[in-house]
Amino acid sequence: MTIQPDLQPAVQHDMVVIGAGFSGIAMTIAAKAAGRDVLVLEKADEIGGTWRDNRYPGVACDVESHLYSYSFELNPDWSRAYAPGDEIQDYLLYVVEQYDVRRHVQFGAAVQQAWFEEQTSRWEVAYSTPDGGLETVTCRDLVLAVGSLHVPTAPAIPGLDAFQGELMHTATWVPGTTATGKRVGVIGTGASAVQVIPELAADAAALTVFQRTPTWVMPKNDHEISEATSERYERRPALMKARRAKIRAANETRALGFVKQPALMKAVRLRAMHHLRSSVDDEELRAQLTPAYTLGCKRIPLSDNYLTALSRRNVKLATEPIIDAGPNGLVTADGVEHPLDLLVLATGFDPSAAWKSVNVFGAKHASLTQRWEEGIDSYYGVTVPDFPNMFMLLGPNAELGHTSVLLMMEAQVELVVKLLAERDRRGAKLVSVRPEVVPAHMAQIDERSADTVWQRGGCSSWYLDKGGRNRTLWPGTVAEFERRVRNPEWVDYEFTSR
Structure with a gap:
């Protein structure tokens, strides 16, 4: 059942992005560049997601700094090969100011529910405010950038x-x-x-x-990056790009x-x-x-x-x-x-909890939470049948165990931008993945995952769901994922006016 708050008519936007971490910021920048009006709903009082929240002693990235950054905003000033958490958060704050993202963010906005109105072909999003109120906005496109390493888990210890x-x-x-x-x-x-x-x-x-x-x-x-090296990267960005490419190639192996x-x-x-x-x-x-x-x-x-x-x-x-x-x-x-x-x-996170908590209802009252409970099937971790004009970033089978997940996220953002552009070019109102193409896609994910070290390595991990299926990682290289999503097969999607 959906929330129907008794409010003034909802403010309308082209796109609503839920979450202001790495993926939400990237989506906002890309949508702005495409001329779309964007509102970002962030439940905290600052941007950053994982790097805002994790402040424990020693927190740092386990991917080298020059690869753990946006491809469109490289940073010559990393202090170490593996950046500490505070430095990554500072980098995000810089990007937000550089691309004028902050004015699009509504802080203290905890999304309670989102539902698709089939009569208007628009999404309604209800969120609570710091003063205890409940407000709603409406949008054409909804992007979930809620993150998977977000909800901490605690051990069940008596007492x-x-x-x-x-x-x-x-x-x-x-x-x-x-x-x-x-x-x-x-x-x-x-x-x-x-x-x-x-x-x-x-x-x-x-x-x-x-x-x-x-x-x-x-x-x-790990090691410090010398000031001379940073100055050289700033003078000659091509050297920094070459360093990034070298790290990426090594990780892909x-x-x-x-x-x-x-x-x-x-x-x-x-x-x-x-x-x-x-x-x-x-x-x-x-x-x-x-x-x-x-x-x-x-x-x-x-x-x-x-x-x-x-x-x-x-x-x-x-x-x-x-x-x-x-x-x-x-x-x-x-x-x-x-x-x-x-x-x-230090007991990790529930990778599906944040997705389940959003309470998203698509066409025919389809529940995204229920889909997650059943073992969600998606198309490249971005689109889900019965959820038109809704997109996930770093959704199912889009995380990585071998290199920077930001590469996957940027590829997904590019896919979303292309899907929306193609929808508008055709004069359609809605774009969604065809339900009939998803089972074969997921069967391929399962087949490729069956022989991976994650399922045959003799351990249990947060990579696998309760049934032992890989619903977290992409079973392949980033390069393969990019090839697939950067040249979409339009026949795999439905472009409709209703």
Whole structure:
């Protein structure tokens, strides 16, 4: 059932974009360039998405800086090979001002529901405001740029609510929090944990890492970018573009090991094992940190100091399951009580939660939330049958495990722009994917995913849905995805006036 607020007539826009992270900003810039009137609805009080919210110590990108940026706005001034989170957020703030995006953003606008009005062929979007009000806007085109690494997950530990110390998820880090002199616990050993643990270990009186599953870690080889190099890139942008192309080409080769030739991961595993042996002298600890699954089955964190941090005197690794929590800390299955002053949940995100929470209803009252619950089928992670003039960015099977996801996002933005231009050229009102082409597309995704390291690597990860199907990653190279979406087959889409 849709919300029908008793309001003044809704303000009309060509396009409404939900979310002001990397993808929402890119979509807004592209739509403005095409002469479209855009409104961006952002529930927070600032742009940035992931890089606005994640402020934990050590937060950084695991893709090299010169590739983790917009292709149309390269940055010669990155300070490091892998940019820290604050620097990425500053880059986004710069882009927003450079392209005059901010005046299109409505901050504090938490979308409650969106529905397609078949009589008018327009979308209605209802959102709450900071003062508790409910407003609505109407638009021709709706773009969901809500992000998949947005809603944090928490472990189901009995008694966790009773813990009286400081408790926070890495995605909701409280500014000013310090580990100095405290007994600290970290649950998780994924990408966020690999970044935050060395920072906490340097200050904590004692740090306990609660490891559910060990993770393969590769050396990061991070380094400062000299001022001379930045000045050279600024004077000669072609050099910076060449550096970007070199990083991209190197990263693309990883897709072969993930998707087509998993045997190639054996060589990468040898490098990871060498990194582990050279970082951890204790044989027992090294055994505890050695995964049993194939490298690449989970996302591969990069770090030069995570493994050495676990060898510090003030750090211990707890490998028994957590069975209980209380006011003073945690209890593991071996009966050991772990007193804590600060407990950090580095337990990742629910990749589908943000999409489900938008409450979008398409033609014939089709529910996007229900589609997600059933295992959503989409066309290149952008369009969904029965949702005309609605587009997703970084939707199903559009994330990456081997290189910068911004490449996928830019390709999808370009596809949206082309679909709208073709619709307008034909004098049509609506564009949507033909329902009959999606099953074959998804069957191909499933077939290609079946032999990937993600499904045959012997682990469970957030890449897979409850049924074990890959509904997160693109099972191929970015170059292949770009070839497919940058030359759309118009026959795969319906252009109609009603």
